[in-house]
Amino acid sequence: MREVIATNDGPKAIGPYSQAIRANGFVFVSGQAAIDPATQQVLAGDVAAQTDRTLKNIAGILAAGSELGKVVRSTVFLKNMGDFAAMNEVYGRYFTAAPPARSTVEVARLPKDLLVEIDVIALA
Numbered sequence: 074m075r076e077v078i079a080t081n082d083g084p085k086a087i088g089p090y091s092q093a094i095r096a097n098g099f100v101f102v103s104g105q106a107a108i109d110p111a112t113q114q115v116l117a118g119d120v121a122a123q124t125d126r127t128l129k130n131i132a133g134i135l136a137a138g139s140e141l142g143k144v145v146r147s148t149v150f151l152k153n154m155g156d157f158a159a160m161n162e163v164y165g166r167y168f169t170a171a172p173p174a175r176s177t178v179e180v181a182r183l184p185k186d187l188l189v190e191i192d193v194i195a196l197a
Contacts, residue, residue, distance in 0.1 A: 082133025084108035087184070092134050095197050100139040104150065104192040105130045106183065120156035120188045124163040127191050132167070135195055143196040144173040150190040154179040160189055 078093035079086075083105065086092055093102040107116040107123035110133065116126045132141050151160060157177065165172075173193070183190050 076138075078134060078137045080134055080137045082110060082136055083130045084110050085113060093137070095138050098197050099145075100135060100143075100195045100197050102131055102134050102193045102195070104148075104190045105134070106185070106187045106190045108185075115185050115187065119159065120151070120153075121159045121163050123188045124160045124191075127189055128164070128167045131191060131193055135193075138197050139195040141167055141195075142170075144168070144193045145196060146194040147173050147175045148192050149175065149177040150180045150183060151177060152180065152183055152186075152188045156188060 076095040077091045078095055080092060083092050090103050093100055105127050107126035109116055110130060116123060135141060151157065
């Protein structure tokens with residue numbers, strides 16, 4: 074079984090992809106960023122503010138079939154690895170007990186010139 078997850082609690086997809094897919098007991102959330110779901114506008118601010126909004130968006134999408142506490146894997150894409158500590162501090166507030174496995178990579182550029190993008194895989 075493969076089910077598309079689409080919710081108003083996260084930004085709308087801006088291309089040919091789904092916010093998330095539920096399949097075989099997992100929820101695969103597409104890369105999310107600091108876009109306000111109500112306005113579809115990029116949140117201005119530093120990497121800490123953008124990480125916070127990004128994780129709120131992920132939590133909103135996961136609410137349609139999972140939760141942050143069930144995340145088993147995440148990937149963080151940073152525009153500048155110099156922002157790692159600030160991102161990590163905010164990230165740690167969302168994943169306090171038994172945090173998921175994670176990779177963090179620096180990328181040359183993110184959509185809409187954002188500072189951070191995060192995708193996750195969670196248990197359904």
